[in-house]
Amino acid sequence: MGWAKPTGGDQTIQVHNTDSVTMEVQLVDPASHGIYAEIESLAPGTIRPFHLVLGNGTYAFTCLPDGADVETGPSVTIKNGPATGAKAIAPVSETDLAPAVKTYRAHVSGGITTLAADVTTLRTALASGDRHRSEQAWLVAQMDYNRLGAAYDTFGDAADAIDGTPDGLPAGVRDKDWAGLRRIEFGLWHGESLPALGSLAAKLSGDVAGLRHDFGTERTDPNDLPLRSHEILENTLQFELSGAEDEGAHAELAVMSANLDGTRMVLDAIQPEIQPRFPAWPAVLDELSTLQKLVDAQHKAGTWKPVQSLSVYDREKLDGTLGQLLEDLAPIAAIGEVRRTQ
Structure with missing residues (x-):
C-alpha cells in the first residue's frame, strides 16, 4: 500500500x-x-x-x-508543494456526536409534547363544527410535526401514521388506510364532514401519544443529524415547493417555514462539533436567515401565499436562495459522518 x-x-x-x-x-x-x-x-x-x-x-x-x-x-x-493545500478534517466519532444527539432529542421530546397539545386543539375545533377554525388548528399541528426535523427515521412506522401521504396506497386518496395530518388536510379542503374528520383526529391523537411514549426508548443514529441538516430542505424543494405533498391547503410556504426551524434545530445541536471542521458555517447561517426572511415575506395578515401565486421574481429568488443553501449545506453530511477507526 x-x-x-x-x-x-x-x-x-x-x-x-x-x-x-x-x-x-x-x-x-x-x-x-x-x-x-x-x-x-x-x-x-x-x-x-x-x-x-x-x-x-x-x-x-x-x-x-x-x-x-x-x-x-x-x-x-x-516538500515541493504550496505552503497551504487541502485541509485535513478531523474524523467524527459517536462519542463526539453524543452531546448533539442528547440536545436534539430533548428538543424533539418537547416538540412532541407541543404536537400532542395542538392535536387536542384540532380535535376540539373539529368538534365545534367550525371549518375555518379547524383549518387553522390543522396548520398549527402540521407545522409542529415538520419542526421535528431530523426525527423522521427515528420515528419508524409512526411517521407514516402521523404524516403519511396517499402515494403507493391502492386506492390513493380514497384508501381506507390513509390517516394522519395529510389525510385530515385533504378532508378539510375537500368538503368532508367534520365529525368524520374528528374520528381521524382521534386516531392521530392516539398515534402521537404512542410516539411520545416510545420515543424515549428509540435510538437516534448520530449520522442522522448531519445528514438531515441538508435533507430536510432538500425534501422541501422536492415535495413542498413542487406542490407534490399539498392536499388542498396550499400551505407549502408555511410547511417550508417549519422545515427551516427544523433545520436550524439540527444545526444548533451539531454546531459544537461541526463548526470547527467547516469554515463555511457562518455563511450557511447567513443564507438560512436570508431564506427565512424570503419565506416570512409571504406570510401576511395571518395568511400564507400559495406557492403557485408567487410572482416570477419571488419564486426565482426563493428557488435560487434555497439552491445555494443546499449546495453549501451538502458537505456537512460527509464532515459529520461517523467514521470507522478499526
Missing part, C-alpha cells in the same frame, strides 16, 4: 484497489488522523481518483477493507 511519485500542488491521484475485497480509502494526516480525501466502496480491481491540492506536509493512505482491520500505509512527506 502506498503511492508512486508523490508530488505537491494540484493533483489527481488514481487509487487502485488491488485487494479482493471492497474497501474505503482515505488520504490522511498520519499524526492527527485528519482526512484530506476519501473514496467509499472502492471495489476490487477498480481505479478511482482523488483530486486535491497537496501542500507541504506528511500524508499516508488508510485502507478500511470490508470485514478486516484498518491498515495505514507508510508516511510520505511532500
Whole structure:
C-alpha cells in the first residue's frame, strides 16, 4: 500500500484497489488522523481518483477493507508543494456526536409534547363544527410535526401514521388506510364532514401519544443529524415547493417555514462539533436567515401565499436562495459522518 511519485500542488491521484475485497480509502494526516480525501466502496480491481491540492506536509493512505482491520500505509512527506493545500478534517466519532444527539432529542421530546397539545386543539375545533377554525388548528399541528426535523427515521412506522401521504396506497386518496395530518388536510379542503374528520383526529391523537411514549426508548443514529441538516430542505424543494405533498391547503410556504426551524434545530445541536471542521458555517447561517426572511415575506395578515401565486421574481429568488443553501449545506453530511477507526 502506498503511492508512486508523490508530488505537491494540484493533483489527481488514481487509487487502485488491488485487494479482493471492497474497501474505503482515505488520504490522511498520519499524526492527527485528519482526512484530506476519501473514496467509499472502492471495489476490487477498480481505479478511482482523488483530486486535491497537496501542500507541504506528511500524508499516508488508510485502507478500511470490508470485514478486516484498518491498515495505514507508510508516511510520505511532500516538500515541493504550496505552503497551504487541502485541509485535513478531523474524523467524527459517536462519542463526539453524543452531546448533539442528547440536545436534539430533548428538543424533539418537547416538540412532541407541543404536537400532542395542538392535536387536542384540532380535535376540539373539529368538534365545534367550525371549518375555518379547524383549518387553522390543522396548520398549527402540521407545522409542529415538520419542526421535528431530523426525527423522521427515528420515528419508524409512526411517521407514516402521523404524516403519511396517499402515494403507493391502492386506492390513493380514497384508501381506507390513509390517516394522519395529510389525510385530515385533504378532508378539510375537500368538503368532508367534520365529525368524520374528528374520528381521524382521534386516531392521530392516539398515534402521537404512542410516539411520545416510545420515543424515549428509540435510538437516534448520530449520522442522522448531519445528514438531515441538508435533507430536510432538500425534501422541501422536492415535495413542498413542487406542490407534490399539498392536499388542498396550499400551505407549502408555511410547511417550508417549519422545515427551516427544523433545520436550524439540527444545526444548533451539531454546531459544537461541526463548526470547527467547516469554515463555511457562518455563511450557511447567513443564507438560512436570508431564506427565512424570503419565506416570512409571504406570510401576511395571518395568511400564507400559495406557492403557485408567487410572482416570477419571488419564486426565482426563493428557488435560487434555497439552491445555494443546499449546495453549501451538502458537505456537512460527509464532515459529520461517523467514521470507522478499526
